[in-house]
Amino acid sequence: MPNLNQLNRALILLCAVAAASGCATVEPVIVAEPGVAFSVPLGKTATINGDGTKITFTRVAADSRCPTDVTCVWEGEAQIEIRISRTGSPDETTLLRIHAGSGGEIASGNLVIRFVGLTPVPRQADGNAPRPYVAELIVNRT
Numbered sequence: 001m002p003n004l005n006q007l008n009r010a011l012i013l014l015c016a017v018a019a020a021s022g023c024a025t026v027e028p029v030i031v032a033e034p035g036v037a038f039s040v041p042l043g044k045t046a047t048i049n050g051d052g053t054k055i056t057f058t059r060v061a062a063d064s065r066c067p068t069d070v071t072c073v074w075e076g077e078a079q080i081e082i083r084i085s086r087t088g089s090p091d092e093t094t095l096l097r098i099h100a101g102s103g104g105e106i107a108s109g110n111l112v113i114r115f116v117g118l119t120p121v122p123r124q125a126d127g128n129a130p131r132p133y134v135a136e137l138i139v140n141r142t
Contacts, residue, residue, distance in 0.1 A: 042133040054085040057135045067124040078118045084108050114138045
């Protein structure tokens, strides 16, 4: 029969494990439906429903869009990098550009990936502060 010290240690260990597991955070899964716009925060991955292709928004390569608190002659553009991952194939990294309200698109395998938006829009008042970028994409099957 276990002594009281062994039972106390077991109880403390059990409470510690329960407390630690209660603190774990669960990342939301982004599942994209073909033909429907979806948002992917910087550094996150979306899975295309139906074939398991994964699209990761890896970085903002350029953002020269006109700040909302400035009058510009040229609207500017934004360019993002995405990584496309498929089971059994090497990852593909590519750049997509958006400017003057028109998105860029690429064909990859049986998919066409279109870049349709990037938030937040720059503000001169924010200077070079880091931005919580979110890309908006639409994926269609060919």
